[in-house]
Amino acid sequence: MLCFINFNHILQYIDFNKVQQLFVYDPTDQLFFSTSFFLFFFFALLIFYRIFSKKKNLKIYTIIFFSLFFYYKNSGYFFLLLFASTFINFYFGSWIFKAKTHWLKKFLFISVIIIDLGLLVYFKYTNFFIQIINGVASGNIQLLNIILPIGISFYTFKAMSYVIEIFIETMEPTNSLRDFVLYMYFFPNILAGPIDRAVAFLPQIAGEMTASKEDIGRAVFLIMSGLFKKAVIADYIGLNFVDRVFQVPLRFTGVENLLASYAYTIQLYCNFSGYTDMALGIAALLGFKLMDNFNIPFLATSVADYWRRWHIxxxxxxxxxxxxxxxxxxRRMRIYGSALAIFITFLLVGFWHGANWTYLVFGLFHSTYLAVSLLTQKFRKAFYDKVHLTGTKFLKAFQIFITFHLLLITAIIFRSDSLRTARDVFHQIFRYFHGVVFFQWVEGYTQVFVLIMLGYILHFIPKSVDNKIKNIITASPVYVQAFLLALMILIVVQVESAQLQPVIYFNF
Amino acid sequence: MVSERLRKIILNELKLDGFDLHDETTANQVPGWDSFNHINVILAVEKDYNIRFKGLEILKVKNIGELQKLVDSKLQ
Structure with missing residues (x-):
């Protein structure tokens, strides 16, 4: 009786409107990995997953259902677009496979690529093109009211990998729409990647779909490190330092602009790789292995090497x-053909990131770096041989240093809202440096300074050390793992200074 | 089986001596066969046999054995 009264008493205090609100799309309250509602949501999923552990079909539908809700919570009715994209690519995949003539195959393939890229271009670039047309022809076309569906660049690329591999005959289409839906909707990677390949993901559905002891240990490690990188380091230095400088660079000295650029470089790494770590960890708990996306990128000895280590x-x-x-x-143009192919590819890398001149210039810089590096490769090698530098530690350190600073230049362009902002940052660094301000800055921004250093230290930790920590976590009892995770969540809650920062890559 | 002729063309182009090539050997197992040298190897094969591959045919090739089969199919 007493219990019953208490229960009623409690019910009075629950605001059901608010509870209902939790399950409805709200653009100001999205469901990211580092929110407390996500934790609740994910625990609920794990419980269902555990209950259905013997029934694979139910497990698959559980993930599909949760994924749909997750995507709806983040994008509202755009989940219909995801529906459309999924069905189109699934059926085109099987039609391409079954087509009797090469011409029909090619026709179907080109059609589906046009549909995929058409949707992407429409939602992402229409207004950008209208602005360009207005600028060039001094026209006055009204901008359209288009909202970018979250994650569209990622799931479109996922879908395209499926039809492309079928077309080039490196995989056969799946007969199961259910499996393909799971591939497309899979919530850990739908918003910001990794862009997993169908050819690697679909066979995993045919497997066990259960997390082994090693998976759990790895997941705990990844979620902890991801939370720390994303919610502690990236968000803190972003909000408290980088954002301020890049808002009005001219208000700060050159040394502060330079520090903000170093800070942003590590912020972007911690933000994006932290989010990816969480995605990998969450997927591992469901028994899936997603693609690795980062491999100590700032240890790259060339820009080409960097692209083998960043957003892999x-x-x-x-x-x-x-x-x-x-x-x-x-190929008949030999090395110049390769240089041209590089140039086009990386220009598109820039454009993929968004409809802004800054991203195009970012792509242009990377294109140029890579093309020049390819064309001068022989000359540089001959030079290093001549001065007996080939294979020395000094040369490697020198290359890492140069590569990092070439990347720093593009990071400044990438972070700036407009080319004017980027120009201001460079102007301050080269014309208004005021190096002595550094010491005042360290005093004033001690926490930011410590976190930047910590970010770089974490970044440079070798994989072997990571693996050792993973093994220790795997070997420890479940309650220790739970305690570690809880501790990390507590730290994150403590540090979360203001509003939650979305993952930078959501907007792409 | 990888023919002596194809073996020679590849090793010559990559300036390798006595490297063993099997049907299952893939490009990334052969020193120096990166994505830039790849086109040089393909061009050398095309020139020596006086054949021409289509882009899609080459993209499908996974190892040396498949490259040999592709060359054979062109010669027939």
Whole structure:
């Protein structure tokens, strides 16, 4: 009786409107991995997953159902677009496979690529093109009221990998719409990647779909490190330092602009790789292995090396599906053909990130770096041989240093809202440096300074050390793992200074 | 089976000596066969046999054995 009264008493205090609100799309309250509602949501999923552990079909539908809700919570009715994209690519995939003649195959393939890219271009670039037309022809076309559906760049590329691989006959289509829906909707990677390949993901559905002891250990490690990188380091230095400088660079000295650029470089890494770590960890708990996306990117000795280490799922996608075919068709131009293929590919890398001149210039810089590096490769090698530098530690350190600073230049362009802002940052660094301000800055921004250093230290930790920590976590009892996770969540809650920062890559 | 002729063309182009090539050997197992040298190898094969590959045919090739089969199919 007493219990019953208490229960009623409690019910009075629950605001059901608010509870209902939690399950409805609200653009100001999205469901990201580092929100408390996500934790609740994910625990609920794991409980269902556990209950259905013997019934695979139910497990698959549980993930599909949760994924749909997750996407709806983040994008509202745009989940219908995801529906459309999924069905179109699924059926075109099987039609391409079954087509009797090469011409029909080609026709179907080109059609589906036009549909996929058409949707992407419409939602992402229409207004940008209208602005350009208005600028060039001094026209007055009204901008359209288009909202970018979250994650569209990622799931479109996922869908395209499926039809492309079927077309080039490196995989056969799946007969199961259910499996394809799971691939497309899979919530851990739908918003910001990794852009997993159908050819690697679909066979996993046919497997066990259960997390082993190693998976759980790895997941705990990844979620902890991801939360720390994203919610502690990236958000803190972003809100408290980088955002301020990049808002009005002219208000700050050159040394502060330079520090903000170093800070932004590590912020972007911690933000994006932290989010990816969480995605990998969450997927691992469901028994799935997603693609690795980062491999100590700032240890790269060349810009080409950097692209093998940064956002690997995007760079290998473009390497396999765009660069290689282009390079092959330009092969009669030899090295110049490769340089041209690189140039086109990386210009598109810039454009993929968004409809803004800054991203195009970012792409142009990377294109130029890579093309020049390719064309001067022989000359540089001969030079290093001549001065006996080849293979020395000094040369490696020098290359890492140069590469990092070439990337820093593009990071400034990438972060700036407009080319004017980027120009202001460079102006301050080169014309108004005031190096002595550094010491005042360290005093005033001690926490930011410590977190930047910590970010770089975490970034440079070798994979072997990561693996050792993973093994220790795997070997420890479940309650220790739970305690570690809870501790990390507590730290995150403590540090979360203001509003939650969305993942920078959501907007792409 | 990888023919002596194809073996020679590849090793010559990559300036390798006595490297063993099998049907299952893939490009990334052969020193120096990166994505830039890849087109040089393909061009050398095309020139020596006086054949021409289509882009799609080459993209499908996974290892040396498949490259040999593709060359054979062109020669027939």
């Amino acid at each position: 799922s995007l760079s290998t996608w473009l390497l396999d599906y765009l660069f290689k075919p282009l390079q092959m068709s330009f």
